[in-house]
Amino acid sequence: MAELRQPRAGPRTPLLLLTPLLHLLTTVHSGAEQVSGDALVDQLVAKHAPLLFLHPDERWFPGDVLEFISHVHVQDGSGQRRPVVDASLPVGSRSLDTHLVTSLPPGLGTEQVRPPPHLRGTSPATRPVPVYVTVSRCDTGQPTADLLPSFTATYWMFHPFSEGKKAAGRLRGSHVGDWEHVSLQVQYGEPVSLYISAHEFGAYYSYNRATNLYQFASQVNRGGFPVSPQYPPTLQVFRTHPVLYVARGSHGLWPSVGTHVYSRLAHLSDVTAAGTPWKTWQQLELLHRRPPQWLSFLGRWGNPAGCWHLLGALCALSGGPTGIPLKEADFQCPAEAGAAAEPGTGRGRVYPSRWVQLLGRR
Numbered sequence: 001m002a003e004l005r006q007p008r009a010g011p012r013t014p015l016l017l018l019t020p021l022l023h024l025l026t027t028v029h030s031g032a033e034q035v036s037g038d039a040l041v042d043q044l045v046a047k048h049a050p051l052l053f054l055h056p057d058e059r060w061f062p063g064d065v066l067e068f069i070s071h072v073h074v075q076d077g078s079g080q081r082r083p084v085v086d087a088s089l090p091v092g093s094r095s096l097d098t099h100l101v102t103s104l105p106p107g108l109g110t111e112q113v114r115p116p117p118h119l120r121g122t123s124p125a126t127r128p129v130p131v132y133v134t135v136s137r138c139d140t141g142q143p144t145a146d147l148l149p150s151f152t153a154t155y156w157m158f159h160p161f162s163e164g165k166k167a168a169g170r171l172r173g174s175h176v177g178d179w180e181h182v183s184l185q186v187q188y189g190e191p192v193s194l195y196i197s198a199h200e201f202g203a204y205y206s207y208n209r210a211t212n213l214y215q216f217a218s219q220v221n222r223g224g225f226p227v228s229p230q231y232p233p234t235l236q237v238f239r240t241h242p243v244l245y246v247a248r249g250s251h252g253l254w255p256s257v258g259t260h261v262y263s264r265l266a267h268l269s270d271v272t273a274a275g276t277p278w279k280t281w282q283q284l285e286l287l288h289r290r291p292p293q294w295l296s297f298l299g300r301w302g303n304p305a306g307c308w309h310l311l312g313a314l315c316a317l318s319g320g321p322t323g324i325p326l327k328e329a330d331f332q333c334p335a336e337a338g339a340a341a342e343p344g345t346g347r348g349r350v351y352p353s354r355w356v357q358l359l360g361r362r
Helices: 015-047 066-070 353-360
Strands: 051-052 074-075 081-083 099-101 131-137 153-163 166-169 171-172 173-188 191-198 201-208 213-221 240-246 258-263 268-272 277-279 284-285
Touching: 015 131, 015 153, 015 284, 066 153, 099 173, 173 240
Parallel strands: 051 240, 131 284
Antiparallel strands: 051 277, 074 081, 074 099, 131 153, 153 173, 166 171, 173 191, 191 201, 201 213, 258 268
């Protein structure tokens, strides 16, 4: 029988005698790694959180979800409204046909529109603004060969209001509530890919460890309106943080400064510039650790559209967006351990499987 070698000064001990002890040590070690593995995921989420730059002329800042909820009513499909008590929203299928509504800014649809306090948000220059994070593990949580985790982290930025685009002499497509996001795919503790969102489209970038840059890989359009944005070939990194620029008013995310035309036919563009820096890692709310009640709300985060049109963006006020649970997944976990996660197919959702049960609740 094979034997385990001991230091030369000591006697040799049969492996059979050590087997129970080795099993005990392995079990304890695995449990410890499970705990430290969760902590390591959180550390990596903060380490690679994006550095965002708001436009110097931004007027509609990001905000705190709970603060936003304190200014809204819940409107059901019949148009009836009820107040929100103790920040508690309807959840599951009971919330599918609801909107979170609030008073609209004066001058809506004109360039003279001014942000009221409850929709203005908060500049990161004055105090840290929450960034909400969901994490999907692509491993079992048990130690791998190198004991480093694989997962996808999605950073969600909420804005109480999104300003529309000028068309035919009016600002069209403004809406209450605005969710934009960045998804980071990590494999064995190292960044692999990044997805950045802008409205209903976005781009994938692959991480190049040798240059510490992200390189353009592909783009996707998840909406019904045809777009043709031109993305730069590389995305910069500040130390370990991807650098992105937030479009003025509409908050789409871009890898560079300038005017980003995404529809020449409709003359639609986003404008970015290096204004106020937003260090998102300063106030991350890890939703996967303690999911808040509002995360199970499946309705719309804003007022209904102010008019009816096949292209809702032509209304001065378009309808509020869906929230985190109903967004499409940007990455799918690989079928085999160690394989890189594939870009999202549009069939997945970002919410954990237990949330699916909410869809059937009455």
